[in-house]
Amino acid sequence: MSKAPKTLTTDQCQRLLDVLQLKDGTPKQVRRGFRNYTIALVMLDAGLRVSEVTGLDVTDLIFNNAPVTSVLVRPLISKNHEERIIPVSTRLSDALKKMNESFWSRIPTNVQHKAFTSGRSRRALTRRQIHRIISSAAIAALGRPVHPHVLRHTFASKLMRVTDMRTVQELLGHKNITSTQIYTHPNEQDKHKAIENMERSEESPIPAAH
Numbered sequence: 001m002s003k004a005p006k007t008l009t010t011d012q013c014q015r016l017l018d019v020l021q022l023k024d025g026t027p028k029q030v031r032r033g034f035r036n037y038t039i040a041l042v043m044l045d046a047g048l049r050v051s052e053v054t055g056l057d058v059t060d061l062i063f064n065n066a067p068v069t070s071v072l073v074r075p076l077i078s079k080n081h082e083e084r085i086i087p088v089s090t091r092l093s094d095a096l097k098k099m100n101e102s103f104w105s106r107i108p109t110n111v112q113h114k115a116f117t118s119g120r121s122r123r124a125l126t127r128r129q130i131h132r133i134i135s136s137a138a139i140a141a142l143g144r145p146v147h148p149h150v151l152r153h154t155f156a157s158k159l160m161r162v163t164d165m166r167t168v169q170e171l172l173g174h175k176n177i178t179s180t181q182i183y184t185h186p187n188e189q190d191k192h193k194a195i196e197n198m199e200r201s202e203e204s205p206i207p208a209a210h
Contacts, residue, residue: 006153008146008154015142016137016141017041020037020137021034022036038092038116039116040137041092043152044151044155045155046092047155047171052078053130054124054130055074055124056071057114057115058104058107058115060115065105066100067093068096070085071088080174082173082175084170099115130148135148
């Protein structure tokens with residue numbers, strides 16, 4: 001029997017994002033921190049794989065100088081080479097808008113440019129670099145390293161609580177529904193919530209029979 005994937009709680013996600021954002025520092029450090037924060041959000045709020053994040057172009061995230069309402073994961077960068085569309089959350093939209101103001105608006109619209117690049121080289125960040133960014137921030141925020149894929153797992157697990165499995169399958173880009181079924185495993189939060197709900201139901205007065 002497969003185990004449920006490791007995920008982060010809402011509080012852990014926020015602590016990680018706070019460390020990534022790095023609000024205190026030199027202007028250069030703050031800009032880099034916001035880039036890293038946005039990278040995390042693309043995985044945490046849109047469920048992209050690390051390999052898909054590294055393949056994103058600016059035009060996948062910004063259209064007519066404004067954030068897109070849905071991220072189009074092109075077949076070229078999708079793991080299964082199939083296109084999928086993921087609606088953009090409010091906080092991801094806000095981050096994309098700020099990224100455009102700080103980084104992308106200076107790029108000519110007719111030039112294809114990777115969305116997330118490293119410093120002076122302007123080369124696309126590699127999967128290894130993103131792994132190092134997320135893992136280092138997690139050590140500072142949570143006292144332990146976290147693989148970037150955990151952010152995608154967290155996205156999937158949150159979705160499973162609010163929608164059906166077929167929708168989750170579409171959003172994750174799974175060819176087979178069995179890949180999505182691993183997210184039906186209850187995690188510790190689910191178990192605690194179940195006990196709390198049970199206790200609450202026992203405390204509620206039983207309506208009198210008429």
